[in-house]
Amino acid sequence: MSQPNDGSGRAPVAIVRPTTSVTSGVAVTQKLVSASVAFGNLLKGTFGPNGLDKMLYKTNGETAVTNDGAKIVAELLVKHPAAKAFVQLAKSQENACGDGVTGCLIFASELMRESGVLLEKGLHPLILVNGFREAMDKTIQVLMNHADVVNITDEGILQSVARTAMTGTSVESVGKQLADIVVKAAIHVAKQNDNYYSVNIEQVRMAKKGIGSLSDTTLIEGVIIDKNLDLERLPRNLSAGKVVVFSCPLEIEKTSYDSEIEISTTEQWVSFMDAEETILENKAQSIIDSGASMVFCAETIDSKILHRLADNDIFALASIDKAGAEDVALATGALMIDHIDGIDENTLGSYESMAVESYDSDEGRRDRLYLNVGASSGLTTIDVCGAGGVASEEFVRGIYDALNSVASSIESGSVLVGGGNAHITAALAMREHAESIAGRERLAIEAFARALEAVPATLIANSGNNLLDGLLELRSMVRNNLPGSGIDAEGKPMQLTDVWECSDTILHGLEAACETACGLLRVDQVISARGD
The missing domain is CATH 3.30.260.10 (TCP-1-like chaperonin intermediate domain)
Structure with missing residues (x-):
């Protein structure tokens, strides 16, 4: 990009690479709107009870079949700025609420579609932004008044x-x-x-x-641990008892440095082996004396200790991953012990029952431990x-x-009727509110209302029913104050009695979508260093 020739005879000054492309004005709007609409169209078919699945074929050869909006978006490799903004929008909705991603993206896509129409007619982007934000504030008030306490x-x-x-x-x-x-x-x-x-x-x-x-x-x-038992004769069913969880190995402690011991007689060798046996026996006896009937260890357990515990009907499981050991501790109320001397009654957890089930799998026998802790x-x-x-x-x-x-x-502590009821209710309220606006923001508020209706409209369209007839009937039902009016599982306008959605999920989706659309509308130039 360079300065235009102003007739002064001076050469234009280049401030970016010659390969850089700059898109301005209406062309920017068209690019952003087109990408946003394409993104929305990609997900529309998956929305609602009659939505279909997408098969995703990844670059590593794996496949996934899903209609979950967050999963689909996460697998997409996008490069367009607007598409990347929608990917971030999906992540925001998923992280905040864990649901409602598809509806959020559909609404954002429709906002951009409506914006494109008005921008082509000469409406200034900031008027659209101000109108959308005013409509969003009003929508929050309307939906909070319609929310039910739960x-x-x-x-x-x-x-x-x-x-x-x-x-x-x-x-x-x-x-x-x-x-x-x-x-x-x-x-x-x-x-x-x-x-x-x-x-x-x-x-x-x-x-x-x-x-x-x-x-x-x-x-x-409680917890489920998927790991084969270390010893076949360990108890496979236990009633209520105590649990001890170790983060350290239960074996002979190794020295930090290599060392040698000179043994010159048989008696010295026997004495050395007896000392090791005594250490292992003391470790096992400490566990037995603690009153614990189950032992979990994130490291290894010496086989002699395992057999000694099994002789006393104490269940022991070694080499479980650290996360599994932490789960057992959290579930039972036990404390993670990093040394055998740390055992006392305050470090023990409790459980109600334990059962081990075995299955045959392609990889051989598979053991699963079910540790039921109870209400605590x-x-x-x-x-x-x-x-x-x-x-x-x-x-x-x-x-x-x-x-x-x-x-x-x-x-x-609040829920809203599902089936598009919240969106159609807010849309009708926005149309009434727009009647009181004298300026051009009125056009933006009306566009906001049309974008809201895209959610119930998509539910109708995905069921194969007539879109216009269904939407008009739903508007009529809401205007006549029929409670719970929405789109049912068959795509027909009905009074829904058992379809609820979290109000925070809906409101966050609408707010996040509105902010994303407003952010894109404030863009007046796209500068691409790649030249595309």
């Missing part, structure tokens, strides 16, 4: 939130059963602070069983059954979305 004891509504989040996913077929599991898991890890609840979903583990059907999925108030457990585990591989990953994603939605509902 408490942690309202398990029926929370289960509906979970089922709504799982709608259209591969786990929808057993949504009712899984919703009950998800709600119980979220309630179990919820912590009350005055009148506020915080739900740390990191304390809910997902274990993939890899066999059975999805309907066999269960909730364990510091974490819970959802044991996801069903086929392994790609299908199992999709099951976990569906359950994870539901868990996030339920957790957000408990924390925010």
Whole structure:
């Protein structure tokens, strides 16, 4: 890019490389709008209960089949600035709420589409930005007034939130059963602070069983460890008892430096071996005297200690990964011990029952340990059954979305009717609000309303029903104050009685989409060093 020739006879001054391309004016808008619309169209077909899946073929040869918006966006290799902005938008929504990514991106895409039409007619970008932000503020007020209060004891509504989040996913077929599991898991890890609840979903583990059907999925108030036993004669079933967790190896301690011991007689050799036996015996006896009936170790356990513990009906599992040991400690209330001398009653955890199940797999025998701690457990585990591989990953994603939605509902304490009800309600309110605006911002607010309607419109279109008829009927139902008006699973406008969504998920999606669109609209020039 260089300065234009002003007739002074001076040579133009180049400030960028000759290969750099600069796009300005209407061309910039067209590029950003086109990319945004293309991004939205990519995800529209996956939205709602009748959404279809995308098959993703990765560069490493792996495949994934999913309709989860966050997963699809995460796998895309994009280079367009607008597309990258949408990828960041998806990450923001996923990190904040864990659900609602597809609806968020569809709304942002429609905002850009509507903006493109108005910009071509000569409307200034800042007028659009101001209008969108005013409409967004008004939308928040409208939806907060329409939100219903939900408490942690309202398990029926929370289960509906979970089922709504799982709608259209591969786990929808057993949504009712899984919703009950998800709600119980979220309630179990919820912590009350005055009148506020915080739900740390990191304390809910997902274990993939890899066999059975999805309907066999269960909730364990404790942990599941997938590891073969170190000794066949270890107890496989235990009732209530104490647990000790070691982060150090249970064996003869090795010296830091190489050393040699000179043994000249048989008696010295026997004495040396007896000393080692005594050390190992003392370690085993310390565990036995502690009263623990289960031992978990993140390092190795000497075979002699293992056999000594087994002789006393004490279960021991060695070489579990550090994360697994930490999970056992968190679940049972035990403290991680880094030396055998650290055992006392304050470091022990407790459990209600333990069972080991064995299965035959392609890799041979497989042992799984189920440690049930009970209501006092510091974490819970959802044991996801069903086929392994790609299908199992999709099951976990569906359950994870539901868990996030339920957790957000408990924390925010409010829900909104699903099926596009919130969007159509806000859209009608924006149209009424636009009537009171005399300036050009009115056009932006009306465009905002049309973009909101894209969400229920997509639900109708994906079901194969007539888009215009369905949207007009839904508008009429909301205007006539029919409660719970929305698009049902068959894509028809109905009064929904059991379809709820977390209000924070919807509001964050709308706000994030609006800010992304406003950020793109403020761009008046695209400078590409690659020349494309």
